[in-house]
Structures are given as structure tokens and as C-alpha cells.
Amino acid sequence: MREAEFCEAQERVALCKTVIRSAGELVLQGFRKRTATSSMKGPQDYLTETDAASEAHIRAVITEHFPDDHFFGEEGGGVIGDRIWVVDPVDGTANFARGIPHFCISIAYVEAGQTQFGAIFNPALDELYFAERGKGATLNDRSIDTARTNRFEAASIEMGWSTRVPNETYLGVMGELLALGANVRRAGSGAMALAYVADGRSDGYVELHMNAWDCLAGLLLVSEAGGAVCPFFEIGTLEFGGPVLAAAPGVASGVSNAARIPIAVAPTADRLAASG
Template sequence: MNAAFDAAAIRARAEAAITVALEVGRETARFRRESDPGTLAVQSKGLQDFVTIADRRAEQAIRHGLISRFPDDTFMGEESGGQSEGAGTWVVDPIDGTTNYIRGFRHWGVSIAFVVGDKVEIGVVYDAAEDKVFHAVRGGGAFKDGLPIHAATTVDPANALIILGHSRKTSFDEYLALSKRLHERGMDYRRLGAAAIDLVRVAEGAADLCYERHLNAWDMLAGALIAEEAGAIVAMPPVSRLLAQGGPVIAHASGLAGEFAFILDIEGL
């Protein structure tokens, strides 16, 4: 751990992030329930890539909730930008799964990671579907509303449940080829549209694999740490590269490592 952050400093930040994620997540869910969809002021950032007034409000609330407590930390958010600099940086997606949020499909969440140097030290994800908070501190295990969680012990691919994400920055043909290969091995798969939530599904053992070829850092860092601390095997590029340009992530149950080794080869991880 970076000398600037002892265990007490990390724990204080983790507790603050849990509180902020729960408060902002619940308020964002309430706003969606009580708003006419037309008042969400949806703007397009690209094909199937949207931002709403709710995203901006949530990010402002998260920034205030964290930086007011820890003014020397830096902040990097999906909507407001920022750079990872100084001793420690909060990396935040205020609504991961904005398209789902807009349509009222509750597979979305709030993702908050704290990065020190090239390591994610804290991961916190609010899960809107269950109104619960997942969290992990590096080396301390993974938790769902304070109770320990563990990745699945699945060893038979015919019993495996897979979550595959897809970015329009990558090849759809390759996505289809991967889906076909997994299908032929007897695995069932889903595409749900919120990477942070996909990763905590692996952490809690509800899914056996989460894989996407390209994500931004704010989509994946919190969920990846939670999955790793829950006992899943997680592979992704160095954090510094992800902060600069994004990249792939794979998280899977350890008993199926042999089934997914080819994905690591594809990504060079």
C-alpha cells in the first residue's frame, strides 16, 4: 500500500464511499421512478451511448460527498472528466448502465473505485436491482451489504452462466464467434448492459464469467476488485493504461480457468 494511505485512511475512504454510493444510488432510483421519462433530458454521446440529467446530478453528488471529506484526493468521472494524479484518485461512473436506467430496466448501478498508484484499493458498487451495496478493500475480502460473498465453485461448463458485454469499439463478428464457442461448450450466456453489475454478479456467484473486450476504467475498476476479492480470477491491463484508454476485463470462477484460457490468449493478458 502507498505510504500516504495507511489501513485507517483506506478504511475511512471505503466507509465514505459505501455511504455515498447508497445515498446517491437510492436518490437516483427515486428520481427515475418519480420522473416523466421526457424530463430525463437524454443526450446522445454516440450510438447507444447516452447521458441524462440524472448522470450529471449523481456525479456531482458523488464528487461532493467524497472530496468534501478528502479534499486532497483527485476525482475522475465519466461525465466531468478529470485525471488520475496526486496520491489517490476516485474513479467514478455515476450511472453504469445508463441505457437500462433510461428505459426502466433495473440492471444499473453506481460504481466508485479508489486508485493509489497502479492499484485499485477500494471498490464500491451500488446495485439498483437489489438496493444493496457491494464493496471490497484490497486484501480484505468482498462483501454485499456487509456480508461476505464468494465466487462460484462451478467446474462443469454445462452448468456455467456467462455474461458477455459488447462495445461498438470492437468487432461484433468476434463477439458472435465467442458466443458460438461458449454455446457449443454447453454454456448459457447473457448480455445485460452494465459492466459494474456484471462483475459483482461473478463476485457473488450468480454468474461464472464476465467478459468484455473494451470498457472504460470507471466501468470496471470497482467491480473487478470486488470480483477478485471474492475469489474470482480477474485479468485486465495495468490500471494506468485503463485510465488512459480503457481496455478488456475478464473475471471468472476459478474452477473454469481451463475453459476461458483462450480469452486470455486473445487479449494477451
Template sequence: MTNPYINIASEAARQAGGLMRKFSQRLESIPVERKARNDYVSDVDRACEQAIRQYILKHHRDHAIQGEEMGQQGDSEYLWIIDPLDGTSNYLRGIPHYAVSIALQIRGRIEHGVIYDPMRDEMFTASRGEGAFLNNQRIRVSGRKDLSTAVLGTAFPFRKRRLMSAYQGMFDALFEKSEDFRRAGSAALDLAYVACGRLDGYFELALQPWDIAAGALMVQEAGGVVMDVNGGERWLESGHIIAAPFKLVTPIRHAIAPHVTEGMKARLS
């Protein structure tokens, strides 16, 4: 893929991935700060975000950037949405499953996205209308047509534990109907895996834009469908997301619909 925005995001992601690999040699000495219960930020997160910001601004000084650790900088129709290290908990424990996620939103719509797994050297990329790719090879969502044979990805709403009861109902309903579940610890990689067919679908609650912006575009460009828990398109605002091939997304939504709370609906209204 030769899109200049994808090239910038890919190189920024590779630089961040290099920092992750470097710091991974001394995990026990990395300073870690607790942002909230079970939510941590390390010096590696901050160093990676700083590297990404510097690389983007080197090429587009007038663009705005929204990052998980440093908030939003600048005001522009071009907004880069970045998660410098999605899967911090995995990283700090030496579990080799985490990623960099970078998306570019132009005039309110996600147009480009990159997710980079530095441990496997896998670069997922997507641009609106141009398809989705893994290391420059086109990818497609799973061809699975029946929920009973589907393996789904998910994660617990650990930042919003008040949603756990509703989530448990959703999980139970889908677990009853699907083949199995995976909970690997990186929303960005879960979405990338849906895009390339490793997972047959994915749902999660209470995510942030930087968790899902790039991955959702990737699923769409790989032929899949992304929606919020009410079947609408406000997944980026609500953080409640379903992503799956066309044949599976409606059965997933129907299974979880009885457990969608009024609070979730209000957030989507």
C-alpha cells in the first residue's frame, strides 16, 4: 500500500514497536503508574506515544493528535487517534500480545488505520475504499455463516464494572450459541484478527476511540460489518461495539439485545 498517510502511520508504529522490544528486556524495572483500578500506564506507553506524535508532526505539523496518554493536541479537520500500546497489562507481564493502533480521522470520518504487532512483525493497514491488508497482502473476514461454528473475541468491561452484569448476560447468551471465545487482552488486535479471519467476530463494551478506530475501519474494509449494540453506527461515541462478517453480525446483535441496558441506550441516543 502506497498511501502517504498509511506510510507515515506505519513508520510511526514501527518506531514505537522498536521501543517496546527494547524496553521488554527489562520489564521489572519499568516505572508503572496506576490510572484507575486495573488500568495502568507505563513509561513505555508514554515513550511510544511521544515517538508517534513526533513522527506525525514532523510530516504534518498542522494536524491534531488524540492519544490515550497525552490527550488531544491541536485543532484540525485531520485528527490522528493513537493508542501507543494496546495491551499494556500483557506487555508488563511479558505476554507477547499487544499492539500499536493509529487511525486518521478526516472531517469526522475514519479514513486510514494501522495496527502493528511488534512481536510478530505484523502490520495491518486499511484505507477507506481501498481494502485491508496484512503485510501488504489483502485480507478478508471469515467466511463463517453459522454462529454455532464461530470463535468470537471479547473482553470484560474492567474500566466500567457497573456494566459487568449486563455484559455477563451478553456473554452467556453468545457462549451458548457460539463454538468458543477468546479473551486475549488487546481490542486493536482482536479487531485486526476479525479483519483477517482469525476470529469470526468480536464484541466489547465501554471502549475508547483509540482502542477501536483503526480496527473498526480494518474490519469494514475487509468486508465485515461494525455496529453499536443497538445496531446503529455510533460505536465510536458509545464504545459499545460489535464487529463481524455480514452473516454473523445480526445473530450476535440479536443474542445480546435482551441484555442492553437503558443506560447504554441513553448513551447512544
């Protein structure tokens, strides 16, 4: 990479960390007031005024600094391009609307068909997750790793639901995970669920259909934290999403078999040893 390209790449990284925190301030203000009205985009799919305000803020800041980059957001959409910011302005909106402090902002930057860096920020807990390809994953600048769980009797797996997939299919996967001995739970934010796999709070996450803005940052986080993830860009698309799986290495194969979602290249033994 040429020096100019390296500097531009680092400017994007710095901007991502800055804008996600400034958007977090806006989102936290909306959460504390909780006076804004909410509406429904679809079954169990909430929309608040804060979603739109957060996305507009992020879009404006990125466009000001990198006007040639593309932007693809949950609320306003966008045009798919080679250099693109993929943004969920508030993931976990149902929690947000009901006063539950489990929600986040998710930003991923994709270039040449790969997620280069990503951030997930829960402003209610002041927890900022960040990962850059090949440089590991952090929580508030502290290095994180996936759990070392290797028995399903000790595993907690989170699942997310999508109306694009029949309930019977989800119940079938959940039944297989329960049969393995896992605890299956749902907390209402797919992006946060992936971040929790990255830092070992959960052992896996499965969603049979997930939008790109919900998962790209989280998948990179898990991968950079030493976990196993699905090959999202092979089985899904930026525009239409796809199935998502992320798991601690010790249970990844079983989760993959239960969900029937493939795993990308698994973490090497050397990398796992290096992670502690």
C-alpha cells in the first residue's frame, strides 16, 4: 500500500471512531428522553425519530470527509459501490423504544469486497468495539478474544429471528442446539450479539437471514477476536443480506451443523495459541 493510501485508510479509521461516538451522544439523548414517537416498519420492526437522526448525522459527516465514498444505511439505503460505509444507526430499536439499554450503532467500511474495519458502540454502557482487518479486535481499546468454551453443556448461543424465514425453520435450529445441551437466548440486537461473541460473553450467534448493516462489523470483530464466522459475501450480499453465523472455535462446528450455515476458514492453532 502506498503511503498516501495508508494515510487515507487511517483517516477513515479515525473518522469511524469519531463519528460513531458523536452519533452515540445523539442516540443516548433520545434514549434518556424517550419522548419521540415510534412506528412500525413491519412485524416487530420498530422505527424511531432517533434512527433517522443518527443515520443522517453519520451520513453527513462521512460525506463531508469522503465525498467519493458510497453510503448504505438501514433507513435511507444508498448506492452499492467499491468503497462503501454500511451503517445501522440504531440496532435493537425495540429495546431502545422500551427503555432497555441493549442497543447500538454499527458501522462497517467495505472495500474491494471485504470489510476493512468495523465498529459497534453501545452508548448506554459506553462500550466501543472496534476491529480492523488483520489487527485484532478491541473493546474500549482493550484487546478481546472469543470464549474457550468447548462443551455445549456450558455454551450459551444467541439466535435472532427474521420474518423472511419461516418460524418452523428457526424452531428446528433451536431444537438442535438445545439437543446439543446449549442454552439458547435472544436479547434483541444482532449487532450486539456478534460483539458479545467477540469478547466471550456469548459462545455463538445464529440468524438465518440478517441484513448487511446489522452484521458486517460484528463478523469482522468475531473473526479478528479468533472466532469462526460464515463466509458472508459468498452466501449473502450487501444489498439483500444473508445467513449469519459466528462462534467460539470450540463449538463452531456444532453450531454450523445445527444451523446448516457454513464456516469460512477456521482460526489456526497458532492464532488460537497467540490469543492466550
